[in-house]
Amino acid sequence: MTPPLLSLRAAELTLGGRVLWSGVDLDVAPGEFVAVLGANGSGKTSLLKAILGQHRLSAGSATFLGEPLRHGDRRIGYVPQQRLADEGTPLRGRDLVGLGLDGHRWGVGWPSRARREKVDEVLDAVGAAHYARVPVASLSGGEQQRLRIGQALAGDPRLLLCDEPLLSLDLRAQGVVSELIDRTRRARDFGVLFVTHDVNPVLGMVDRVLYLAGRRFRVGTPDEVLRSDVLSELYDAPVDVVRARGRVIIVGAPDQTHAHEHEHDHGADLP
Amino acid sequence: MSALLTTDWWSTLFDFSDYGDLLQLLQNSVYAGILLGLVGGLIGVFVVQRDLAFAVHGISELSFAGAAAGLLLGIGVVAGSLVGSVVAAAIIGVLGARARERNSITAVLMPFGLGLGILCLALYPGRDANKFGLLTGQIVAVDDPRLGSLAVIAVVVLAGLAVVWRPLGFASVDAEVAAARGVPVRALSLVFMLLLALAVSVSVQIVGALLVLSILVTPAAAALRISASPVWVPVLSTAFAVVSLVGGILLALGASVPISPYVTTISFLIYLVCRLAGARRTVRRRERRLA
Numbered sequence: 381m382t383p384p385l386l387s388l389r390a391a392e393l394t395l396g397g398r399v400l401w402s403g404v405d406l407d408v409a410p411g412e413f414v415a416v417l418g419a420n421g422s423g424k425t426s427l428l429k430a431i432l433g434q435h436r437l438s439a440g441s442a443t444f445l446g447e448p449l450r451h452g453d454r455r456i457g458y459v460p461q462q463r464l465a466d467e468g469t470p471l472r473g474r475d476l477v478g479l480g481l482d483g484h485r486w487g488v489g490w491p492s493r494a495r496r497e498k499v500d501e502v503l504d505a506v507g508a509a510h511y512a513r514v515p516v517a518s519l520s521g522g523e524q525q526r527l528r529i530g531q532a533l534a535g536d537p538r539l540l541l542c543d544e545p546l547l548s549l550d551l552r553a554q555g556v557v558s559e560l561i562d563r564t565r566r567a568r569d570f571g572v573l574f575v576t577h578d579v580n581p582v583l584g585m586v587d588r589v590l591y592l593a594g595r596r597f598r599v600g601t602p603d604e605v606l607r608s609d610v611l612s613e614l615y616d617a618p619v620d621v622v623r624a625r626g627r628v629i630i631v632g633a634p635d636q637t638h639a640h641e642h643e644h645d646h647g648a649d650l651p
Numbered sequence: 652m653s654a655l656l657t658t659d660w661w662s663t664l665f666d667f668s669d670y671g672d673l674l675q676l677l678q679n680s681v682y683a684g685i686l687l688g689l690v691g692g693l694i695g696v697f698v699v700q701r702d703l704a705f706a707v708h709g710i711s712e713l714s715f716a717g718a719a720a721g722l723l724l725g726i727g728v729v730a731g732s733l734v735g736s737v738v739a740a741a742i743i744g745v746l747g748a749r750a751r752e753r754n755s756i757t758a759v760l761m762p763f764g765l766g767l768g769i770l771c772l773a774l775y776p777g778r779d780a781n782k783f784g785l786l787t788g789q790i791v792a793v794d795d796p797r798l799g800s801l802a803v804i805a806v807v808v809l810a811g812l813a814v815v816w817r818p819l820g821f822a823s824v825d826a827e828v829a830a831a832r833g834v835p836v837r838a839l840s841l842v843f844m845l846l847l848a849l850a851v852s853v854s855v856q857i858v859g860a861l862l863v864l865s866i867l868v869t870p871a872a873a874a875l876r877i878s879a880s881p882v883w884v885p886v887l888s889t890a891f892a893v894v895s896l897v898g899g900i901l902l903a904l905g906a907s908v909p910i911s912p913y914v915t916t917i918s919f920l921i922y923l924v925c926r927l928a929g930a931r932r933t934v935r936r937r938e939r940r941l942a
Binding site: 432434451452453454456458460468469470472473475479480482483484485486487488489491514515516517518528535541554645 | 872
């Protein structure tokens with residue numbers, strides 16, 4: 381077996397005096413797609429921030445490529461929640477990708493042929509070449525998110541962290557963006573940690589699921605974790621996992637927003 | 652009668668007799684205008700992106716207070732305005748990491764600075780031309796030592812911007828991803844506030860505290876209306892700022908009113924034209940993308 385990219389051992393995170401999760405053991409292998417699920421406030425985003433070195437674990441250990449996590453490790457790519465860029469942002473599609481390549485370096489950054497070619501290559505890979513010169517603010521959410529993934533790919537990541545990258549995208553764009561992540565992780569063999577409140581858009585792609593709930597967690601394949609008995613035990617409350625038309629609906633998880641969003645998504649999917 | 656009044660007005664606003672001689676006399680002012688145009692046009696791009704327009708106004712009022720205090724205490728306008736704006740920028744930078752906090756801190760500092768400045772001017776015994784000029788701008792007072800100190804500050808700002816340009820741009824458009832990529836977002840924000848303070852103190856001495864925004868915000872806002880290129884926006888913004896300043900100085904040369912109305916009017920007209928041009932561009936692009 382290949383050594384893991386990311387390895388958490390008995391990891392615990394406390395923020396503002398509250399334990400978000402503890403005892404988490406998780407390995408992410410190269411090319412593996414792991415979805416991070418859980419209710420709002422269960423610490424999904426904080427897990428990503430911890431891996432980015434922005435939160436310190438309160439207990440346990442975490443290593444990336446065999447070394448302790450550190451702040452600003454550029455071998456880790458990051459795709460944040462989709463947020464429309466403001467009108468008047470001096471950035472075109474290709475500039476957003478370029479920032480992922482060398483935006484962290486000091487100086488003015490003069491254009492060069494090598495840089496242009498690298499950016500073109502990434503734009504082709506994410507299918508964004510035809511809007512490379514359009515201002516980012518006038519692109520749709522799905523188009524922006526493709527560029528974000530391109531921005532992360534430009535840094536040749538070994539691990540890609542995605543924080544709700546499908547949020548507020550329509551169903552078609554959700555499909556396009558998640559397939560893009562799936563395809564590139566296979567082609568480039570990087571691991572993916574994908575935070576989402578709804579597993580359905582990526583259900584057919586994920587290798588494993590990390591489900592966080594009230595300081596506890598479960599790790600396993602979707603079939604192992606997304607089951608009524610497993611989630612009922614995790615939540616300590618009766619939870620029904622219903623599978624219909626290839627989708628998973630979680631009913632009764634003790635979090636209103638969570639249950640509501642699942643119902644809502646399901647409703648939108650019916651023909 | 653009304654015709655007479657009109658010519659009177661006109662000759663107050665525009666008087667080009669003895670232009671050549673005056674130009675010789677005010678050569679320093681033109682140089683100062685070019686320097687300030689470079690500084691204001693470039694730093695303005697980040698001011699707009701980082702949503703700091705109101706903070707600029709606040710810093711400039713404290714810079715005015717500092718300059719007025721400098722005049723009163725005899726330490727000089729340049730030193731005083733520098734101290735004032737650096738203190739204000741440090742307070743706003745440290746306490747106002749979030750936009751909402753920043754705005755209220757700025758709003759608290761601004762009237763205090765203005766009041767302090769007015770007090771110092773009231774106590775100042777001389778009838779110095781500087782007195783009113785600190786608020787509304789002046790062109791006559793740029794002597795050689797003053798131009799020298801302005802140039803030093805301008806060079807520091809330009810050099811500082813050149814060093815932090817790329818990561819600062821990254822942090823300005825997307826702080827979250829920039830931080831994940833190891834960009835020291837917080838430190839850059841403080842460095843930028845310091846550079847901004849220096850730029851403001853240069854501006855205050857030329858266009859006056861009340862009108863700093865016309866150089867530090869309007870040209871960049873105009874450029875952002877017509878371009879989204881990270882190369883063209885700073886180039887256009889700088890060109891707009893230099894044209895406003897030098898144009899304003901040249902027009903104001905023979906007139907007996909201060910320089911600022913000329914500078915602010917040119918700057919505003921440029922913005923207006925860019926806004927119209929930008930609106931047409933957006934419509935065309937939308938049509939093309941839908942086609």
